[in-house]
Amino acid sequence: MKKLINNPTHVVDEMIEGYVKAFPKHVKLLPENKRSIVTAKETRPEKVGVLIGGGSGHEPAFMGYVGDGMADGVAVGNIFASPPPDPILEVTKEIDKGAGVVYIYGNYAGDVMNFGMAAELADLEYGTNIGTVLVTDDVASAPKEEKEKRRGIAGEFFVTKAAGAAADKGYSLDDVVSVAKKANEYTRTMGVGLTPCSLPQTGKPSFELEANEMEIGLGHHGEPGIEKGELQPADRVADRLVQEILNDMPIGSGEKVAVLVNGLGSTTQMELYIMFRRVEQILSEKGIEIHRSYVGSYSTSLEMGGCSVTITKLDDELMELVDYPADCPMYVQR
């Protein structure tokens, strides 16, 4: 494990320090916790607040997605660990403009408990209305019958995008929550891992794969996936990922989708575009129209190698929200 760091214990704090120094016009750190970041821009009174968060190590998720048209604030946890309620509460208080706050996070035991506690406390202490949207896009993480048990991975980008745009357009709390839930309902992700990452504090690889192996359905934190096997050509990998998604969420000819081919950390753009090429071929053979594409590292697992494919079905409302502009330090859309 070779990393450009100072002290493994301080990586998250130093990263955050660097981040807010790099984008002072976009984001600011709140005073109490060193893990609470909010937009530096004035937000409109009566705008629903959008709060995201989770463990760190997924950059640009989640802290990179604070800004116009996306989230108003983020609570940053330790690497691969939910933030505690304190920073979540601090952000909540700051971004509540009287219309309530929606919490969007991946469906992990730790996040559910910490954000759950924060939501209760926010209601109790500040009387803030909290809406909650759990992201459950990871097809590999539970069978279809137990969809509510699935975890959130790269698809959280689309759920945040929908909620952020909706809030910016003046949706009410309930409406932001419903549209974000719809985005989650319409989103599926399947990933493949090739090489592990390692936590700065242990230096140990998060999983082991042979030199010629890949793992389908590998978790966002190196949690074991559903199938190990020999590394296949990119086209065959794309076939498999897309097939799993379409089996789980059939999409008809003529329907519109947004696609995200996401790198897990150390995968080159070259590989991601080669993957996208095949994803596009499959979808267009089926008459499915790609309305908007995203290719890049949108949600990583430190320096893990591999990628995921996310497909979101778009109805008219979601299409408008996906097309809505955004301006965050790590993601801008015009």
Added chain:
Amino acid sequence: MKKLINNPTHVVDEMIEGYVKAFPKHVKLLPENKRSIVTAKETRPEKVGVLIGGGSGHEPAFMGYVGDGMADGVAVGNIFASPPPDPILEVTKEIDKGAGVVYIYGNYAGDVMNFGMAAELADLEYGTNIGTVLVTDDVASAPKEEKEKRRGIAGEFFVTKAAGAAADKGYSLDDVVSVAKKANEYTRTMGVGLTPCSLPQTGKPSFELEANEMEIGLGHHGEPGIEKGELQPADRVADRLVQEILNDMPIGSGEKVAVLVNGLGSTTQMELYIMFRRVEQILSEKGIEIHRSYVGSYSTSLEMGGCSVTITKLDDELMELVDYPADCPMYVQR
């Protein structure tokens, strides 16, 4: 070497195919060469054309930087190899709107010859006025007295940004060339390598470093650097890189700069922000004001590990150009 590819021989063509399919509203492929990409948007008559290019394997550079406020077209070479004159010529012809075309590329023997031949042919065959700007930001690549021998690395981003914005603002060919040359003159980069990349076709690591070693000044294609040594804490590495830059190009207190902390491929955003944190500390101690920061993978070397620091001094003109909006598939600025 584990890569999500099909056939090593086709990686560049398949990448380009995926790219133009992903962003059909932004870019299009020209018919003759499969390596000529231009903006899909109508460009204004009498706008100076901005042409970039070089070897592939540096994504998002260079093909990701075609779009409003940046380049009008790109010629894509094989991995780490200059494109031949053909695609350069094809792009030139397409983007010449009567005001000439400026070629911006890194100062490598291959690029100089191929773009040079293309420039001659463009003049001969289409009577296009060609301006040429060689990027020479890599401090490690030659001593100060031989600055004209230096190679171009991540700083090409700023030179392209300045030229693209200037062209969009209606500068003449000569003026685009001068301001791009000024941007190059005011830009310095120093890099550090931690882990090698490997060409898909050889599968061999581009260089060798021990588990605890880093290499200062390592080239953009794995060319050996100026000093191998034990891996230092991020702050010490940042100190070294910034010091080399400031020794080469003194910057006074009160001056303004743009900073790019660039990942070489597999380096996490977390590490880049930890590096940025220290860069910011050093500059602010010296009273140098960071006007705008860029942190991320802007110019890579496949999956190489490590990063570079680029500093561009800003006068009023360059500041305006750096702040100018841009809308490219792999880089958007509002």
Added chain:
Amino acid sequence: MKFSAVDLKIFLKNVVEVMEDNKEYLSELDRKLGDGDHGVTMSIGWQAIDEKLNEELVAEEDCGKICITTGRTFLSAVGSSVGPLYATGFLRGAKVFQNKTELTGEDLKDFWVAFIEGIKERGGAEVGDKTMIDTLYPALESLKSNFEKEQDFVNAFTESVAAAHKGMESTKDLLSKRGRSSRLGERSLGNQDPGATSAYLILETFLTTINSVQTV
């Protein structure tokens, strides 16, 4: 038996040390089933508690306040899955110790009952889900029934730790149903749950602490 605020702080100090010693081991268990950070998380949390023990808790005599600070500190330092779980344990236990500087065997029993029930309530896991509950719940049942019989905390707790050990070991043969390893199915078999392990370490450390304190 008597157990003072000083003893309570010795216990906490001992846990700090045990978690440091087992940091690698707990992370290794978690690499097999989850994201590999359990040892790191426990270490971060207990190091933060250690700081409190060395500063604002040095003169603290109220066992309830000690437990509140412990729980809050742990939660704020780690978040994660175990943050809310162990924090809830300490905060529920704190109610039992409120305003007390010396604790009886009954207090200690009530503390652990509240501690474990709090965790169960917070996480919603059942015995057999392959979590720390597999360690904690058998310990709770053993503690309750044995204490009822003999009213001897040390004996009852000794039994309780034995039950915890069995419970911890039982997680090897369980399919994961909660937390990060729940999708593992068959592949989770054969691996001991990291949270079940850290929970056992906490109980065991309490036992060695009361034994060492008693013999003084």
Added chain:
Amino acid sequence: MKFSAVDLKIFLKNVVEVMEDNKEYLSELDRKLGDGDHGVTMSIGWQAIDEKLNEELVAEEDCGKICITTGRTFLSAVGSSVGPLYATGFLRGAKVFQNKTELTGEDLKDFWVAFIEGIKERGGAEVGDKTMIDTLYPALESLKSNFEKEQDFVNAFTESVAAAHKGMESTKDLLSKRGRSSRLGERSLGNQDPGATSAYLILETFLTTINSVQTV
């Protein structure tokens, strides 16, 4: 001696094979001094030429046209540093062969003189810069002077290849001054230049080709 268009194409086919055989070796040399792609680049370029040889050049009798196609194909396929260099070599040489279907020893000599001078002009490198010029220029000088003496191309070219070999080997002891390895300074010592090596392979292949063609 006589050298026909067919022989010329045999030579080109032989180079295709030699470059395939040396792909790994040339890349390995370039990994030490540059970006590790020289073998890959040569292979891509010569494979593209091979395609032309198997298709549109099958019936081509004009040695000039064969060389033009070779040069253009190489350049379009690879770009890189060596694209313009070797392409210029073939395009300059093509002028010598224009409209000829049979070549004399004099033609062949003039071809290689034009080939090498073209490369030198294109790249601007001098002997001692640690490039392919260190192979090519001694070959050129040897070829010129020996051909002038004896008017025997085969003998003169045999000498020339020997000079090329010496020149190639001399690059081991040179400091890099051109191309990707120029910043290496002292560290470039001891490594043979990849372009000097591929240039030698081309000359050597021409020698073996004329020898095999002659003995037929």
